[in-house]
Amino acid sequence: MKLAVVDWLFIGWYFVLSIAIGLTYSKRAGKSISEYFLSGRSLPWWLLGTSMVATSFSSDTPLAVTGIVVKDGVAGNWLWWNFMLGGALTVLFFAHLWRRAEVVTEVEFIAIRYSGRPARFLRGFKALYLGVPVSCITFGWVTLAMVRIIQTVFGTSGIAALAICLGLTIFYTTLSGLWGVVATDMLLFAVAMAGSIILSVVSVEKAGGIGALVDAVKAAGAANGKDYLSVIPPLGQALPLAFFVALFVQWWAVYYPGAEPGGGGWSAQRMLAAKDPRHAVKGTLWFTVANYVIRPWPWILTALAAIVVFPGLTGAAPGETEAAYPRMIAFVPKGIAGIIIASLFAAFMSTIESIVNLSGSFLLNDFYRPFIKKDASEKHYVAVSRVLVLVIAVLGAAFSYVLGSVKMGWQLVMELSAGIGLVLLLRWYWWRVNAWSEIAALSASAGTAITLKLVPDNPVVRGLGRALERAGFAVDAWGVGILLIVAVTTVAWVTATFLTKPDDEAKLLAFYRKVRPGGAWGPIAKLNGRSYKLQAAPFAGWALAVVMIFFLLFGLGRIIFMDWGRGAAYLAAGGLAAFGLSRIIARMDWEGR
Amino acid sequence: MALGFWGVGLPLSVFGILFCETRAQRVTVIALAAVFLAVGALIGRAKR
Numbered sequence: 119m120k121l122a123v124v125d126w127l128f129i130g131w132y133f134v135l136s137i138a139i140g141l142t143y144s145k146r147a148g149k150s151i152s153e154y155f156l157s158g159r160s161l162p163w164w165l166l167g168t169s170m171v172a173t174s175f176s177s178d179t180p181l182a183v184t185g186i187v188v189k190d191g192v193a194g195n196w197l198w199w200n201f202m203l204g205g206a207l208t209v210l211f212f213a214h215l216w217r218r219a220e221v222v223t224e225v226e227f228i229a230i231r232y233s234g235r236p237a238r239f240l241r242g243f244k245a246l247y248l249g250v251p252v253s254c255i256t257f258g259w260v261t262l263a264m265v266r267i268i269q270t271v272f273g274t275s276g277i278a279a280l281a282i283c284l285g286l287t288i289f290y291t292t293l294s295g296l297w298g299v300v301a302t303d304m305l306l307f308a309v310a311m312a313g314s315i316i317l318s319v320v321s322v323e324k325a326g327g328i329g330a331l332v333d334a335v336k337a338a339g340a341a342n343g344k345d346y347l348s349v350i351p352p353l354g355q356a357l358p359l360a361f362f363v364a365l366f367v368q369w370w371a372v373y374y375p376g377a378e379p380g381g382g383g384w385s386a387q388r389m390l391a392a393k394d395p396r397h398a399v400k401g402t403l404w405f406t407v408a409n410y411v412i413r414p415w416p417w418i419l420t421a422l423a424a425i426v427v428f429p430g431l432t433g434a435a436p437g438e439t440e441a442a443y444p445r446m447i448a449f450v451p452k453g454i455a456g457i458i459i460a461s462l463f464a465a466f467m468s469t470i471e472s473i474v475n476l477s478g479s480f481l482l483n484d485f486y487r488p489f490i491k492k493d494a495s496e497k498h499y500v501a502v503s504r505v506l507v508l509v510i511a512v513l514g515a516a517f518s519y520v521l522g523s524v525k526m527g528w529q530l531v532m533e534l535s536a537g538i539g540l541v542l543l544l545r546w547y548w549w550r551v552n553a554w555s556e557i558a559a560l561s562a563s564a565g566t567a568i569t570l571k572l573v574p575d576n577p578v579v580r581g582l583g584r585a586l587e588r589a590g591f592a593v594d595a596w597g598v599g600i601l602l603i604v605a606v607t608t609v610a611w612v613t614a615t616f617l618t619k620p621d622d623e624a625k626l627l628a629f630y631r632k633v634r635p636g637g638a639w640g641p642i643a644k645l646n647g648r649s650y651k652l653q654a655a656p657f658a659g660w661a662l663a664v665v666m667i668f669f670l671l672f673g674l675g676r677i678i679f680m681d682w683g684r685g686a687a688y689l690a691a692g693g694l695a696a697f698g699l700s701r702i703i704a705r706m707d708w709e710g711r
Numbered sequence: 712m713a714l715g716f717w718g719v720g721l722p723l724s725v726f727g728i729l730f731c732e733t734r735a736q737r738v739t740v741i742a743l744a745a746v747f748l749a750v751g752a753l754i755g756r757a758k759r
Contacts, residue, residue: 124726124730128722128726131718131722132719135714135715135718135719136715138714138715139712139714139715301712302715304712304715304716304754305712305715305716305719308716308719308746308747308750309719312719312723312743312746312747315739315743316736316739316740316743319735319736319739320736323733323735323736451730451731451732451736452730453726453729453730454726454730454731454736454740457723457726457740
């Protein structure tokens with residue numbers, strides 16, 4: 119595909135705007151570590167929530183959704199929609215606690231919650247693990263996906279543009295810290311969404327309009343024995359195990375970047391950067407709604423149109439089905455194509471800038487400062503942070519250049535921490551969880567995942583598979599693997615918890631007084647002389663948030679497919695749930711005083 | 712930040728008029744341009 123001069127002019131103008139916004143904040147970010155990594159803890163809800171959704175909207179996300187829809191229809195999206203259950207849980211039960219904890223990073227939580235040498239080891243290990251290999255793999259994954267998009271659209275000639283984009287992004291991110299990241303994220307998310315909406319309109323027109331698209335997709339589904347438009351998986355006689363695991367296990371058990379149980383990574387960083395706990399809650403709610411309700415439909419429409427426009431696509435290999443998304447750009451008129459390309463760059467930039475800033479925060483705050491150079495000046499730490507951000511960017515870029523495919527590595531990182539979610543949730547609400555609980559969970563999860571990789575067909579897997587088949591499930595290896603990892607990990611960390619001593623009372627008491635979490639803190643609450651109760655309102659709020667998101671998501675889908683009656687009914691139900699939820703959020707005491 | 716939204720919204724509205732080939736495309740692009748301009752105005756007001 120060849121872009122017109124006007125397209126390149128728009129792309130260049132978009133770069134100038136993004137970089138100018140980023141650089142505006144460089145002086146402010148240089149004042150202290152709190153300014154550089156947490157924007158001085160002054161972010162309003164709309165800014166931090168938009169930054170979260172911009173970060174999770176990567177250049178490869180529309181491609182992945184296209185691949186899912188072409189293979190399994192709209193219902194295939196349950197593979198990631200299930201994380202909405204965990205997202206709603208984070209809004210109501212964890213966002214305000216993160217803000218009250220007042221740590222700089224997710225990893226520093228370990229230092230205020232656990233005591234002794236195991237806690238020091240765990241903090242140092244997690245800082246390095248999340249700061250280097252996980253960050254480099256994520257960086258490499260996102261960059262490689264962008265390289266493939268650029269090659270699909272331009273051939274090899276677009277790689278120079280990508281290199282310039284990467285260099286400029288790292289330049290302003292290094293100088294302007296989280297301030298630059300969240301400020302540019304506002305524009306990047308808007309541009310990314312605008313591009314995907316315009317592409318979906320062009321794609322639907324290419325397929326003959328929405329009515330013709332629905333008819334053609336139904337016909338294609340009938341030929342393949344599938345219902346591409348259904349939002350519910352074909353349950354038939356046997357419930358697919360993958361669907362069961364996604365709906366009932368994955369969202370609380372698997373540590374997936376951007377959907378960590380209880381919050382973590384860049385989502386926790388933004389909750390920590392909120393003005394106050396209420397802004398952390400509202401910002402996380404806005405992220406959850408934008409992520410699950412607003413983002414998906416333009417991609418789904420483009421994917422459905424691709425099924426019609428490219429006959430034979432449903433039988434193609436996964437790489438080819440995903441490439442259908444950038445292939446649709448060829449139908450966009452000149453002058454508008456530049457906007458679509460800029461939107462892909464925007465999605466790429468918003469993720470990259472957050473990855474490098476976050477990994478810099480882990481390495482500085484949880485490794486360099488506690489273990490290498492204590493008590494230096496804020497200026498020194500900011501200077502070191504900038505160097506670390508730059509080093510991670512160079513490492514990540516090198517990683518993406520060296521590796522032909524990071525998919526295996528990425529999957530391994532996911533599987534290594536597939537069972538640790540429960541301990542991450544309960545560490546806030548149960549006083550007995552200690553550093554050994556987390557160490558045991560990490561070791562058991564990684565050990566089981568590696569064993570399953572090395573010996574996938576073993577008696578335990580076969581036995582569990584047969585038992586699940588007898589229980590009426592359509593079994594798949596992935597679902598069995600996740601269930602096994604979660605079971606082994608849970609047994610391991612609960613056992614380790616009861617076999618080891620509780621943390622120091624003074625440490626637990628300080629945490630309890632500072633965070634005021636409620637839940638199972640019996641002996642510590644007694645020491646405190648005052649008990650913080652877990653209220654009923656967040657449970658009702660969680661149920662309402664889930665209902666709201668489901669109805670708004672499916673209501674929007676019904677309206678797009680011109681099923682006006684059901685669409686209006688769903689949206690009304692979603693609106694009612696939103697009203698109830700807003701009452702709960704307005705009335706709750708998020709400070710916990 | 713507000714200038715960034717206006718900086719995208721203005722060319723988007725011009726491109727919508729000049730380059731879109733169908734009515735649906737034109738309506739979509741101009742509506743999105745209007746959203747950009749409105750968000751820019753909101754951010755500008757919030758900052759003041």
